[in-house]
Structures are given as C-alpha cells and as structure tokens.
Amino acid sequence: MAVNELNPCARFARENVILAGIWQGKGKPPFNTFIGSFCKLMNDLYDTGITEKLNGEETTVKLKVICGIYDLPAKAAILNMTQYNGSDSCITCEEPGKTVKQGKGTSRCFPYRETAEKYPNRNQAGVKLAMERGTERNRIKGFKGTSPLLDLKNFDIVSGTPPDYMHGVLLGVTKTLLYKWFSSTESKKEYFIGDKVKLISKRLNSIKPPESMERLPRDLEKNYTHFKATELQAWLIYYGIPCVEGILPNKYLEHFACLAEGVYFLLGDKISKNDLQRAHILLDAFFRNFSNLYPAGSCGLNVHNIGMHMVEYVRVLGPLWSWSCFPFEDCNSMITKTVHGTGDVTKQVMKIKEAQALLRNNLPLIFKGKNWKNLKPVANCEIAGAITEVPKDENTNFILEELGLSDTSCIKKVDRVIMVMLNGKKMYSGSYTRMKRRICNTFLTKRGIACSVKYFIFHEQTQLIFALVIPLYLTEYRIGELRAGKYLFTSTACDKCKLLLVNELEENLWYIDPKVNGKIFIAKMPNSYGHSVFK
Structure with missing residues (x-):
C-alpha cells in the first residue's frame, strides 16, 4: 500500500510503501479469505483509526482505501469475475465483446462501437446485485459470486478498480x-x-x-x-x-x-x-x-x-x-531477492524488512545513494568537480563582452553544478567528457527556450555561475489528420550562443538523435518527478 498524502517522490519510495500482507503456498491464495482479512483490517482503520501524538497532542488519523490496482488475471480473481478473455470481463462497462477467428482458433475481441451502440457503464449497485446473483455455472454480467471488496467501507468497486x-x-x-x-x-x-x-x-x-x-x-x-x-x-x-x-x-x-x-x-x-x-x-x-x-x-x-x-x-x-503497478512491482522484486531456500520464506522476508527499517532509522546516510563530493558553494548553486581555465575559442570575446570584462583572468570553466534551490538537481554541461552514453546538457529555460549547455562559467568577483548555451529552434512534429505526436519537436541549433544565469535553466529535455539525416528530436518529460515515478 502507498500513502496518498505523501508527496509523490516519498509516496513510492521503497521505505514508505507498506507491506500489508504476504502469502506463501503452492498456488494462489483463496482470495475471498485473503482479501477479506485485509478488508476487515482497513474497515477498522476507517472506523476507529490510529491515535498518535502530533505536536504534543493526541490525534486520531483515519484511513480509507482510494483504489486498488491489479493486472487482469488478478483483477478477475479478486473481483470473482470472468477472465479478461471471456464475455463481460470489463469491470467498468457492460461490453460483452465478441468471438472472432484468429489463427486456427478463436479469440475474444472488444470492438469499437459508436456512441449510440456503446454498452452502459457499471455502477456499485449494479455490480453488487450481479455478484449476489451470480454463480460459477450461471454468471451474471461476468460475475460468478461476491467479492470481499463489497464489504470495504466507502469504497466504490468500479471507480476504485482502474485498468493498470x-x-x-x-x-x-x-x-x-x-x-x-x-x-x-x-x-x-x-x-x-x-x-x-x-x-x-x-x-x-x-x-x-x-x-x-x-x-x-x-x-x-x-x-x-x-x-x-x-x-x-x-x-x-x-x-x-x-x-x-x-x-x-x-x-x-x-x-x-x-x-x-x-x-x-x-x-x-x-x-x-x-x-x-x-x-x-x-x-x-x-x-x-x-x-x-x-x-x-x-x-x-x-x-x-x-x-x-x-x-x-x-x-x-x-x-x-x-x-500504476510500477512501485508495487518494484517492491515485489525486492521481496523475491530476500528469499533464500524453500522453508518458511515469510519469516525471511519479515526479518529483512525489519533489518532495513532499523538501518534506515539509525544509518540514514547509507540510503542516500551516490552523491557528488567536494562541492564548492557559490552565490546561486554549488560547483562539482574541477574548476579550469576558460577555453580560448570563438566564444571568448562574446563571453567577455556579455560580462563586461577585458580578459579571462576572473572567470573559470565548470562542467557540473548542483542547484540547491531545485532540491539538489544535478546539471551537466556538454564539456563533461565522462558522460559518454547519455546526453544531460539539454534544458528548458524559465522563459520556455530550449537550449544546449556548452559549459558553465564561474565569475569569481560576483560568485555567480553562468551557462554558455546554444539556443534550439523547435518545430512541432505532427503526422496525419489529427497531427499526432505534437509532444515531440524537431530541433535546429542556433548559430549564436547566449549567456544565461544558471538559475534560468529549469528542467532537462530529452535529446533524441537517431542519426537519420541529421534530424534531432526534443521532448519534455511528462512529469517532474524523475525516475522515482517515471520509470
């Protein structure tokens, strides 16, 4: 289970996802018993809650299940309904599907229907009635009996069971x-x-x-x-x-x-x-x-x-x-790695979970991951790595003119910085040569301009970091009558560089170069939570 009130990065972190139940056996668990026990526990937490001290005062916190997410076979088992390749297997609507020839046999397909031909959506009352009337031999609208989820308080089976x-x-x-x-x-x-x-x-x-x-x-x-x-x-x-x-x-x-x-x-x-x-x-x-x-x-x-x-x-x-199932499948994979032998594996899992919790509470630095070392704080960020001489090339005079300098004695070149104001966001420049299999120097500025960072410049007098960037002209990619694919852009580099304060760089862009006729694609990430959410 994940706690919805945590911010997304913390919500799906492994240490914050709750292991609510575990089953060991040769086959799948009897879902009515297994999920039924879970529902009783959650009903108690919904009614009486948990009493904790917050800011010195005892406060009761109550919990509610918003939704459950499953793959299609698990959904059919938990809801006690027809499998995904059977009639009336959609939990959201009453579409029965139809049987069509495929290869040497048949397959059930779910054809597109115009608005007037669409089957109605299901609702809690209709699902409950169908479950109560349905049996294994005589299924009613796809249901062959009741599901323990019916007993879960303030939970709507239809809106609370989205497709994964x-x-x-x-x-x-x-x-x-x-x-x-x-x-x-x-x-x-x-x-x-x-x-x-x-x-x-x-x-x-x-x-x-x-x-x-x-x-x-x-x-x-x-x-x-x-x-x-x-x-x-x-x-x-x-x-x-x-x-x-x-x-x-x-x-x-x-x-x-x-x-x-x-x-x-x-x-x-x-x-x-x-x-x-x-x-x-x-x-x-x-x-x-x-x-x-x-x-x-x-x-x-x-x-x-x-x-x-x-x-x-x-x-x-x-x-x-x-x-989505991403964070929960991630936790499942971690559980399987803790199991060794064929005995009581539940004890092995619980011991490992307990050990991990103790380590996180007492040695939190172990779990912070790989961080840059020897950082140098400056006015608008922190410098990582070596500080070297600014290269003398076609951009030197432009840099001096923009900064109002006569020579390069008080400016230095930097390859990497960390933006403290952006939760420690790491920023790379194109001059960072150890980055061989990735391109991390393409950014979108606060003004909505895409650019590629050649390198960062440290102004010693003001203690500010600037970015020498190449602006990118973007054109929407589109295909067909619907102009599909507009979230992608094709890119052309500008001839002239610009100098920006590093604070102007806001988010990383994907620089997609398939090496086809010099055509470059640029794309924004759909969300801002990075790998912690967008796997």
Missing part, C-alpha cells in the same frame, strides 16, 4: 505492437518491418537518454520480446516514432503516434481539461482504427480500456503514474 497502465498499455498493447511489427510470423502483413529491424536497432542504439532514464537502449532484434516495462515506456514515448519514421507505413505510424501522445498527456503532473480532451480524441482514434489496421483478434480488453476508460479514470484518480 504498466501491464495494460506497456506490457500489453505496446509489446503487442512490437511483436506485430517485427515477428516473422507477421511477415506477409502490411505493417511488418522485421526485415528492417537491424536498421531500426541501429537508430535506437544511437540515442543517448538523460540520467533520469535508468536503462540504456538495448539491441532491438535480440531483446524486443522481453523488454522490461520501463523500456517499453521509453519506446512508446521517446524512441518509437524517431526510430520507425520513414520505415513503418504512415497510417501505422500515425496510429502509434495517437497512442504515444495520448499516454504522454495522461502521465503529466499538471493535466488541464484541454489535455484530457486531446488525450480522449487521440485514444478514441487509436481504438477506432485498431481493428482496421491489425487483426480483430488483437483488439482485446487492454485496447478497449485504453480507448474507452483510461481518460475517465485519470479524470477521477489523477495521472497514470499515481496509480
């Missing part, structure tokens, strides 16, 4: 599209570009992501079938369009761009009504055209959720990152 972004969009639809494009079994299809996979992989490996993206690009031909969710997210939003442009037929590229831009808006930390409307238009178009471009059997529940429901859940619950 990580499993549905990334490991589901995005991975399916990769398979369609590159798998040899699809070689006779119009969208097949597997014969160009080496070229696309070469473009991908030319891209150098910023520091906020932990995983570096991998060879596409060897690894696309087992990409991690973080890699699929980077492919969807940043890598995909630049890598397949000019190779994937335009109608498929436009279709993919609708998904990419729609998801990009829903990942934002500040989502306006216009953003939601734009995302709705794009994802609706993605859903509408899916069965026209790809086999109907591939248009499953994940595509249905993306096109029909995801925007509304963002409207109710907030951006996708605030209720």
